[in-house]
Amino acid sequence: MATLKELSTRAGKFSGGHRLCPGCGAGIIVRQVLAAAKNPVVVACATGCLEVSSTIYPYTAWNTSFIHNAFENAAATISGVEAAYRSLKRRKKFGLEDQEFDFIAFGGDGGTYDIGFQSLSGAMERGHKILYICYDNGAYMNTGIQRSSATPMGANTTTSPAGKKIPGKTQFKKELTDVMAAHYIPYVAQAAPSNWKDLTRKVEKALSIDGPSFINVLSVCPRGWRTPEEKGLEITRTAIDTCFWPLFEVENGTDYTINYKPKNKRPIEEWLKPQGRFKHLFKPENKHLIEKIQKHIDNRWEMLLRRAGEID
Amino acid sequence: MATPAKKPGWRDIPIGGRIEEAGNAHKYHVGGWRIRRPVWVKENCIHCLFCWVFCPDSAVEVHDGKMHGFDYNHCKGCGICAQECPAKDKAIEMRPEDVENKFDN
Amino acid sequence: MTKRIALTGNEAMALVMKQINPDVVAAYPITPQTEIVQIFSQFVADGEIDTEFVTVESEHSAMSAVIGASAAGARAMTATSANGLALMWEVVYIAASCRLPIVMAVVNRALSGPINIHCDHSDAMGMRDSGWIQLFGENAQEAYDNALMAVRIAEHKDVMLPVAVNMDGFIISHAVENIEIVANEDVRDFVGEYNPERYLLDVQNPITVGPVDLQDFYFEHKRQQVEAMKKAKNVIQKIADEFVNLTGRKYSFFEEYYLDDAEIALVAMGSAAGTAKAAIDELREQGIKVGLLKLRVFRPFPAEEIVRALSHIKVVGVMDRAESFNTMGGPLFSDMRSAMYDGEANVRMINIIYGLGGRDITVTDIKNIIQKVKDVNNTGKIENLVIHYGVRE
């Protein structure tokens, strides 16, 4: 596992001068992921905040090979790049016979959980040697905070607004990490940039595997979460300590490991309270919703512990 | 409407919207976005590099594993570095940006 | 060396793909293209080729993957039909915009709905403004030949545009016909190696493909695409000239059949052009001066050349195997009228929309159509500008 000093020597694959918002989680995640990659990288990126902010012609923040194709096809696109690599390497073209690459796709929750899900599922099932990173900020932030299937229950978004009758999003979020584990691919993990050591280790592990891997990374969006720019990682830690966002990994579909167990699992309010998107939940009439969310979190955490063999 | 004089015409740019200089966003300065400015307090710095690993803007300069200050051309002033600095006496302070020191890099 | 064998259109297309031996093929099966994917899968399974074959989960991913592969530096191909092509729509544009020389076989089929698996050109017409070069063939031979030439056209440095090779669904794709096959080594020599200028797998020179292209540069990139289309005309002709040396089979933007001394003429694309030839043969025996312009290159549209070839014709019947629902005729008719508008000659035109959803078009039908064109010539009157031929009233 690389130290920060080592990681810093692999810096520079994502330059400054991109136009992500101040305090954006995606920028932090990309930098950590790329620092963990030891080979030259080809990145494919789904349409979304990251892509539109990092490659505004004639500028690119990517000091790597990079391709953006469309919103829903980052996984298919990188699978095509990887197929090209296999073919050209076998055919000894462009001197690729001795050249290794890391193929990494980035997508937001919109491009991953929703519109890009079919492409992702297909690429994973086909077994390409690719790493797909979802930076999950829980809504379509690029287009102005519309709900996605990753939006947590109760969140106020522009298409699940907290109104007089409906208190924000009424559904629980899709647990995409579990869904990806159900593909029985070699490696699936959930991580967060606040825990850089865990995230970079997971990236190193994923890239060392001869097959597909998927890492779901919680990504703060100060604008969409309605949180102060500097507080992003602090709030991310509460997501982990409340078990809203457990850190875990799944190998070959069945082998679950919990990477971090909070000594004192904190109540879900601590995750919800600092975020403006959940403000309405703290009205007295919505108390039952917080209870419902807490129950859901507890059940899921217990299920994960059971899968990981931590409890019977 | 007149075409902006400085930008190249269609014959003079690579085809297909390809950008042929990787990482050239480095030439694009976003320091002007800043309303708060991180200031490195060198004597308090323990060179843990947390500021570097958590910076969204690649604006913390590290050489040989040591913090070397900020790249104010690319720092947007989010304040994560100061927030995450674990030094007993913070090695990064956020100060209000002002016109005079905004571009002094 | 060429060899004459009997193959279906789909077999011919799969075979030529094998001979071209692309680095990557990504494809999803859809009627009537399915056999191409099946046969190609068998080639891979039997180790007859070492193309990296990506069995994607949809056509959208097929095109997305070949875009990735082509940008990476690979020679990449795919094939589809109708709804599959429609599902690709978004990325079909991106392939052209990113200037990726992908070659795609399109086995033409009616675009739903209601669902219909049979031939018409509505699928191909939907992509006509996407920036792809579009070639149409009359039969399996031309589909095979066009695919071979397409690789060279697409990858030519003056062009760098994707090419769609169209072939009529079922009528050609599923019919066994004689076809002359070019020897493997000649194919290899003819298509050569693909050596892109810049590509993603170039470690020394990483690039960004597909950035956000805003008000200040997008228009310039579109202008470049137009230029590439214009230049494609020269390239298409040049490569056809090389091809004739290899095979003896002569190609240009279109084929002129008895046009020289014709008074009236048809314009058609695809298999119906062959049926039209049979009809014209019969009518010529009766002394009727009718000819045919069989269009091979639909994009870029060879307007000047068409005007020149038809300038002496009095009445032209333009046959469209697709509707555009502009209520002024089919897509080919629109282009034909636009091309003729500035022509010196006074050529009158009517539009015959035929064969939608696979409705058969026979020699007798074509003779009836020619009669309608003749009527306009005789009376000087156009009673119906657009005729939906063969529709029950």
Added chain:
Amino acid sequence: MAQMLEIRWHGRGGQGSKTASILLGKVCSEAGKYIQAFPEYGPERMGAPVIAYNRISDERITVHCQIETPDLVVVLDSTLIGAIDVVEGLKEDGKIIINTDLEPEKMKEKIGFNGELYTIDANKISEEELGRAFPNTPLLGAVVKVTSLFTEDEFVKLIRKEFEKKFAHKPEVIDGNINCIRRAFQEVKSE
């Protein structure tokens, strides 16, 4: 033989009319002729009436439509007669071959066709030679005999090559199929 020979095959899905048309096409192509072989496609499944076509010519064929006025109609399954009009468009001087155990005279009455009519008990031949009813192979033999496309020996030589390709994985059936062809040459009969 007219300049172009047009054949229409009637059968039921699964009986091999498409295969027969393709085999005939491939053999003729090998022999240097220009050919087409194509089925009429619909959503039909096993058992439904199906149609396949052949065009055979010494000159290049450009026409690409279904055959309107065939020179020859082949009926793989006599139970189709009555259900569909098998002689539709058949040229007055055209021919029809029917797979049946009935005599040609009898068959002629049944379908009301005045031209040349041939019958052959292709099911019986096939059952005896292959152990199963694959009427298409004997009918291929009958078609070649009736049209004089090839002599028996020429055709057997050509079709053996196709069978060797087609049955590469079960060569034991090749001889049986050849026997079907040879018997068809002998057993197809007219009035």
